[in-house]
Amino acid sequence: MNLREKYNIPSDAVITIAGTVGVGKSTMTKALAKALNFRTSFEKVDTNPYLDKFYADFHRWSFHLQIYFLAERFKEQKRIFEYGGGFVQDRSIYEDTGIFAKMHFEKGTMTKVDYETYTSLFEAMVMTPYFPHPDLLIYLEGSFEDILARIRERGRPMEQQTPVEYWKEMHERYEQWINSFNACPVLRININDYDIVENEHSIEPIVEKISYMLNQYRNLKR
Numbered sequence: 014m015n016l017r018e019k020y021n022i023p024s025d026a027v028i029t030i031a032g033t034v035g036v037g038k039s040t041m042t043k044a045l046a047k048a049l050n051f052r053t054s055f056e057k058v059d060t061n062p063y064l065d066k067f068y069a070d071f072h073r074w075s076f077h078l079q080i081y082f083l084a085e086r087f088k089e090q091k092r093i094f095e096y097g098g099g100f101v102q103d104r105s106i107y108e109d110t111g112i113f114a115k116m117h118f119e120k121g122t123m124t125k126v127d128y129e130t131y132t133s134l135f136e137a138m139v140m141t142p143y144f145p146h147p148d149l150l151i152y153l154e155g156s157f158e159d160i161l162a163r164i165r166e167r168g169r170p171m172e173q174q175t176p177v178e179y180w181k182e183m184h185e186r187y188e189q190w191i192n193s194f195n196a197c198p199v200l201r202i203n204i205n206d207y208d209i210v211e212n213e214h215s216i217e218p219i220v221e222k223i224s225y226m227l228n229q230y231r232n233l234k235r
């Protein structure tokens with residue numbers, strides 16, 4: 014019996030992993046999908062045609078990058094829907110607007126007109142009854158120092174060249190954002206409470222928590 018069956022996780026569930034850059038979303042997505050025998054939906058970083066340009070010049074490329082991410086995530090949403098669920102998704106669409114676009118607008122690296130165009134497109138596409146919310150959002154959290162160490166260890170060149178203040182600002186914004194997020198149920202996990210890199214079995218207590226949350230909310234909906 015696999016962990017999905019053992020913990021009675023519905024086979025059509027959609028679980029999205031949220032958290033700041035470098036916190037461990039992709040690593041968690043892979044481990045959880047393997048444990049549950051679910052499909053994965055990843056952000057494509059290496060093939061993103063705007064990401065390097067964006068980090069080199071926020072003003073010039075922030076709007077282009079947001080539109081690109083929105084299109085990519087929408088296509089992924091469609092794929093998840095067509096398969097009928099059973100997915101773990103690396104990063105939620107809500108972070109694009111709630112963290113990134115908002116932060117660039119408020120810091121002055123996205124113009125007001127671009128921000129309004131982006132948010133109206135986002136709302137028309139996403140904040141509608143036709144766009145199903147995930148069954149659960151897993152929020153990964155940790156200290157700024159631990160997360161910065163992970164960004165450095167991973168070593169993506171464009172992220173190394175970005176000032177530390179950028180990551181600090183993002184870390185603070187994430188904490189505020191998650192405290193008022195209510196589009197779907199949230200399971201918060203501290204990165205010091207598991208180690209799926211060194212110990213594959215440490216995913217099991219997380220699956221148990223997921224099961225508890227999903228079944229609690231399914232019962233509430235009945």
Ligand SMILES: Nc1ncnc2c1ncn2[C@@H]1O[C@H](COP(=O)(O)OP(=O)(O)O)[C@@H](O)[C@H]1O
Nearest residue numbers: 034035036037038039040163166167208209210
């Ligand atoms: N549980 C963990 N323990 C130790 N290192 C981790 C853990 N999860 C991720 N990492 C490391 O942290 C870095 C960032 O992880 P990643 O999953 O790519 O983050 P994200 O997708 O949130 O940007 C990688 O070098 C990864 O190997």
Ligand SMILES: Nc1ncnc2c1ncn2[C@H]1C[C@H](O)[C@@H](COP(=O)(O)O)O1
Nearest residue numbers: 033034035056058078079082109113172
């Ligand atoms: N919506 C976004 N705006 C700007 N930058 C973004 C957005 N979504 C992701 N990113 C960046 C941040 C990282 O450099 C890479 C991948 O994110 P990760 O958290 O490492 O999966 O893309």
